[in-house]
Amino acid sequence: MKIEAEWMRGGTSKCWVFEAGHLGEGNSLDSLLPRVFGSPDSRQIDGVGGATSTTSKAMILHRPDDEGIDVDFTFAQVGIEEAAVDWGSNCGNCSAVVGLYAIEKGWVVPTGDVTRIVTRNTNTGQVIIQRVATPAGALPIVPDAQMPGVPFPGYRVGLGFQDPAGKTTGALLPTGSATDTITAGGTRWTVSMVDAGAPVVIVRAEDLGLDPARYENWQAGVELQLDTLDQIRRQAAVRMGLAPTTAQAARAIPKLAIAAFPVADQAQPTDGSDINVMMLSMGRPHPALAITGSIALTLAARTPGTVLHHMTGGTQCAALKLRTPAGVLETWTEEKDGAVIVGVDRTARTIATTVIHLPEALGNAAEEALAGATR
Amino acid sequence: MKIEAEWMRGGTSKCWVFEAGHLGEGNSLDSLLPRVFGSPDSRQIDGVGGATSTTSKAMILHRPDDEGIDVDFTFAQVGIEEAAVDWGSNCGNCSAVVGLYAIEKGWVVPTGDVTRIVTRNTNTGQVIIQRVATPAGALPIVPDAQMPGVPFPGYRVGLGFQDPAGKTTGALLPTGSATDTITAGGTRWTVSMVDAGAPVVIVRAEDLGLDPARYENWQAGVELQLDTLDQIRRQAAVRMGLAPTTAQAARAIPKLAIAAFPVADQAQPTDGSDINVMMLSMGRPHPALAITGSIALTLAARTPGTVLHHMTGGTQCAALKLRTPAGVLETWTEEKDGAVIVGVDRTARTIATTVIHLPEALGNAAEEALAGATR
Numbered sequence: 035m036k037i038e039a040e041w042m043r044g045g046t047s048k049c050w051v052f053e054a055g056h057l058g059e060g061n062s063l064d065s066l067l068p069r070v071f072g073s074p075d076s077r078q079i080d081g082v083g084g085a086t087s088t089t090s091k092a093m094i095l096h097r098p099d100d101e102g103i104d105v106d107f108t109f110a111q112v113g114i115e116e117a118a119v120d121w122g123s124n125c126g127n128c129s130a131v132v133g134l135y136a137i138e139k140g141w142v143v144p145t146g147d148v149t150r151i152v153t154r155n156t157n158t159g160q161v162i163i164q165r166v167a168t169p170a171g172a173l174p175i176v177p178d179a180q181m182p183g184v185p186f187p188g189y190r191v192g193l194g195f196q197d198p199a200g201k202t203t204g205a206l207l208p209t210g211s212a213t214d215t216i217t218a219g220g221t222r223w224t225v226s227m228v229d230a231g232a233p234v235v236i237v238r239a240e241d242l243g244l245d246p247a248r249y250e251n252w253q254a255g256v257e258l259q260l261d262t263l264d265q266i267r268r269q270a271a272v273r274m275g276l277a278p279t280t281a282q283a284a285r286a287i288p289k290l291a292i293a294a295f296p297v298a299d300q301a302q303p304t305d306g307s308d309i310n311v312m313m314l315s316m317g318r319p320h321p322a323l324a325i326t327g328s329i330a331l332t333l334a335a336r337t338p339g340t341v342l343h344h345m346t347g348g349t350q351c352a353a354l355k356l357r358t359p360a361g362v363l364e365t366w367t368e369e370k371d372g373a374v375i376v377g378v379d380r381t382a383r384t385i386a387t388t389v390i391h392l393p394e395a396l397g398n399a400a401e402e403a404l405a406g407a408t409r
Numbered sequence: 410m411k412i413e414a415e416w417m418r419g420g421t422s423k424c425w426v427f428e429a430g431h432l433g434e435g436n437s438l439d440s441l442l443p444r445v446f447g448s449p450d451s452r453q454i455d456g457v458g459g460a461t462s463t464t465s466k467a468m469i470l471h472r473p474d475d476e477g478i479d480v481d482f483t484f485a486q487v488g489i490e491e492a493a494v495d496w497g498s499n500c501g502n503c504s505a506v507v508g509l510y511a512i513e514k515g516w517v518v519p520t521g522d523v524t525r526i527v528t529r530n531t532n533t534g535q536v537i538i539q540r541v542a543t544p545a546g547a548l549p550i551v552p553d554a555q556m557p558g559v560p561f562p563g564y565r566v567g568l569g570f571q572d573p574a575g576k577t578t579g580a581l582l583p584t585g586s587a588t589d590t591i592t593a594g595g596t597r598w599t600v601s602m603v604d605a606g607a608p609v610v611i612v613r614a615e616d617l618g619l620d621p622a623r624y625e626n627w628q629a630g631v632e633l634q635l636d637t638l639d640q641i642r643r644q645a646a647v648r649m650g651l652a653p654t655t656a657q658a659a660r661a662i663p664k665l666a667i668a669a670f671p672v673a674d675q676a677q678p679t680d681g682s683d684i685n686v687m688m689l690s691m692g693r694p695h696p697a698l699a700i701t702g703s704i705a706l707t708l709a710a711r712t713p714g715t716v717l718h719h720m721t722g723g724t725q726c727a728a729l730k731l732r733t734p735a736g737v738l739e740t741w742t743e744e745k746d747g748a749v750i751v752g753v754d755r756t757a758r759t760i761a762t763t764v765i766h767l768p769e770a771l772g773n774a775a776e777e778a779l780a781g782a783t784r
Contacts, residue, residue: 041763043455072561077463080418080561082760084459088452176768186447186455187768385457388416388763393551393562 035392037070040135041082044191045127045325045380046183048089050082051135054096067092067110068117070390076115082390083112090114091128097141098154104142107132108156124155126325130191130380133164137173138384144168148192158201160231163375165192179381182361183322188381194368195376198230198329202287206230208274212339216269219262226340227274230376231329233287235270237263238341239294239310246294249310249357253319256292256312263290264317289327290314295345296357307357308346309335322360329376331356332365410767412445415510416457419566420502420700420755421558423464425457426510429471442467442485443492445765451490457765458487465489466503472516473529479517482507483531498607499530501700505566505755508539512548513759519543523567533576535606538750540567554756557736558697563756569743570751573605573704577662581605583649587714591644594637601715602649605751606704608662610645612638613716614669614685621669624685624732628694631667631687638665639692664702665689670720671732682732683721684710697735704751706731707740 035058040051050070057066068074071090072081083090092110100106109128111120133151136142142151144166151164167179167190179190199206208229216223226236239246242263244255256263267290271283292312313320313327323331332354335342346354356363368375410433415426425445432441443449446465447456458465467485475481484503486495508526511517517526519541526539542554542565554565574581583604591598601611614621617638619630631638642665646658667687688695688702698706707729710717721729731738743750 039761041457046452046454048454069561075560077421077461079421079423079463080559080563080758080760082416085464086452086460088454089460184455185450186444188455383455383768384766385455386414386763386765388761390761391759393758 037390037392039082039388039390040131040138040384041386041388042131042135042382042384043184043188044125044130044382045181046088047091047125047127048084048385049125049128049131050092051131052092052094054094057094063094063110064119065117067112067119070392071112071114073113074115074117078114082388083114085114087111087114088127091125093128093131095132095135102152103154103161104151105132105136105153106156107153121157124157124160124326126193126378127380129153129155129162129193129325130164130382132162133166133191134173134189134382134384137166137168144171144173146171160198160201161196163194163196163377165194166190177381177383181379181381182363184381186383188383190379191382192366192377192379193325195231195329197373198376199333199374200229201231202233203229203274203276206333206337208233212337212343213341214273216266216273218265218269219259221262223266224341225266225270226334226342227270227288228330228334228337228340229274230333231326232289232324233274233276234289234291234327234330234334235267235274236291236293236331236334236341237266238345239292239312242292244292244294246310247297249296252292252310252312253359256314256319260314260317263292263314266290267314285316289324289330291327291331293331293342293345307355307362308349308351309342309354310357312359319359321358323356323358323363325378325380328356328363328365328378332367332376333374336367412765412767414457414763414765415513415759416761416763417506417510417757417759418559418563419500419505419757420556421463421697422466422500422502423459423760424500424503424506425467426506427467427469429469432469438469438485439494440492442487442494445767446487446489448488449490449492453489457763458489460489462486462489463502466500468503468506470507470510477527478529478536479526480507480511480528481531482528496532499532499535499701501568501753502755504528504530504537504568504700505539505757507537508541508566509548509564509757509759512541512543519546519548521546535573535576536571538569538571538752540569541565552756552758556754556756557738559756561758563758565754566757567741567752567754568700570606570704572748573751574708574749575604576606577608578604578649578651581708581712583608587712587718588716589648591641591648593640593644594634596637598641599716600641600645601709601717602645602663603705603709603712603715604649605708606701607664607699608649608651609664609666609702609705609709610642610649611666611668611706611709611716612641613720614667614687617667619667619669621685622672624671627667627685627687628734631689631694635689635692638667638689641665642689660691664699664705666702666706668706668717668720682730682737683724683726684717684729685732687734694734696733698731698733698738700753700755703731703738703740703753707742707751708749711742
């Protein structure tokens, strides 16, 4: 069996991109994709996977009959040590390959200096309007757009999340309030809980005793309060309707963001950011900010009454700069025909056009390897 | 610029396989290959590299006019955090893709149940006779050969190193003696120094106080004596003519092997191995055994007077089983027309047939990224 695929970089991830029609009739993707990637194997040595979470990703593309949508796409996080696929969420970085793929394959004809591709993620139902720079109506021969975390240039792709609010809980403010009070660790915390891109609970850095002018010291301060922060996060899960009890709250959802208005000091200028942010991921401070998290923070900053709205003075600026340990991430917002579009820019590039070889006795081989690994 | 390449697994490595004629005229491979692989970048996120030493490897194949050789191949270890290529050695695992490539591309027509392909590594001058299983004169549709460290099957490839002795120093026994005495750490050590596949100095496990019947305890015992072992290794470098002084000895050469005849105990049967071995790599105990190292140990075991010859009782068996922490590795030896061929079996498989995309402004991009990384 041979399978056509494009290997593409989207943002800071590597993604294997398949057309749904190329994956064969009657194959279960839950067993086909792990075998293609070389799973189960911590090294993925016999497949196309890169043995890390950011390089074991697949996108499956499909052109729907729906006239308003150019491309439907499904994201698959392919297991590494397990022969399994997680279909539960989208990947913002991999999303950035979809518009470029559509242009390179001729699905969408470039028009003007920026070509607009309407894409829809089937994992979440989120419509993402992609804008690919096509000066003079064509992709530049040499891509030249840069982004943090990627040392080589790619094509600039804007990812605009259309009406992202409430995709998980049904409302931008799942509790009905822009701020709420949560008691944890013997203290009362003023937080905002928002659902846009992903559910996020936002805590003020000052309340944790973190100096807004000393962002470089935050991580050490946060490390000392991880237990309290996890209690806040679990209570927020219940308040947002994501879990029946704090004990049953998932580890990954909601995300928790610590935020402050940046105050300059002599040692550390603010880089012109609007908000300093530190996210927790799986209970630990994370150096970066997921695209979905940045969407939530951007809508929170625009919503009167939230802790972020207070910090930023109720900015309605088109652009918002979020400072993370890994660098400043800029988001943008548009309102058009009653819809709100919140977006970020990434770069993307095709690394290779490929035909993947698979032994025909696929099912057996994968099952035998799995049986061997669990013996 | 687009470059055709096959992505293949050879043994426990992933290798990008290029035909020399596909790499373009006038391109310096020292700058082209790092850019193709996405280096310099610890994640190789914008290229085909896998961000580990065993997945950042290239093979460049060429069909020589020389009638005795089917394929010349050059191995490139592509830097990850540095935009550099190391051409200094061959990779045994990647060597296993060459014969399979030659058959799949029709360079060699399969004949009989085992097809013989004569290959020559240009980094070292080593001729490797490859034997690929072709029952009924063809590659099986479904490969089914297994090997340790790889959870999925591949095609069986035998790698026969033809007359491997002395390729680095000019002689199998560079000191002229099968055993020598080295003083280090206040003790006199009886060692054997051999050059076949790679230069190796062999130390007896008993001399280090390691119990031959308790192989599972070796690593802890070795960790306590790393300084002494490095002194032995550095003195061996001088004795073998590889370095003028112990201070100037390279970290990677010679390799050091600790060996013992396996004595069974109740807790740990011997698996029928002929020798228990632990290699040091870059100063640390290594879980496996490089193919080149296994060639050296095999010839040492067949050479009267060496410490291995004593242990094995001077075996002239065709097969030798070497036990490592990662499992038992079997080598084989043939003598034919005055030549000695020492070999190991691997498996290999083509993962994907690809066309790699590269931005045209290659040189500039790579130079700019390099300048950025070192700024």
